[in-house]
Amino acid sequence: xxxxxxxxxxxxxxxxxxxxxxxxxxxxxxxxxxxxxxxxxxxxxxxxxxxxxxxxxxxxxxxxxxxxxxxxxxxxxxxxxxxxxxxxxx
Numbered sequence: 001x002x003x004x005x006x007x008x009x010x011x012x013x014x015x016x017x018x019x020x021x022x023x024x025x026x027x028x029x030x031x032x033x034x035x036x037x038x039x040x041x042x043x044x045x046x047x048x049x050x051x052x053x054x055x056x057x058x059x060x061x062x063x064x065x066x067x068x069x070x071x072x073x074x075x076x077x078x079x080x081x082x083x084x085x086x087x088x089x090x
Contacts (some may be wrong), residue, residue: 001033008050011042015054018043024065 004010009043014028021027027044029036047055 007046011047011050013053014039014042015047015051015058018061019054019057022064025062029043038079 002013004013010032014032017023017031018028021032025036025039028043032039043055044056048059049078
C-alpha cells in the first residue's frame, strides 16, 4: 500500500499513473493498493475539483478503456479456456 499526505496528492499521483501507462481502473487499484471504487471516485469526482486539466486527460484514457473493455474481457476468457484445456490434457 502506498501512503499519501493528502487526498489531493493521491488523486494526482493516480491520474499521472493512468495517463503515463494508459492504465485501467483495475490496474491502478492494484498498483496503489486501494479499491477500484475508490480509484474511480477519485479520478472522476474528486480530481475534477482538484485539477481540471488532469481530469480531462484521465477522462480520455478511461473513455478508451471503456470502449475496449469487451476486447480485454474476450482475451481473458480465451486465456481461461486455453489454460483449462492444457490442464485437462495433462
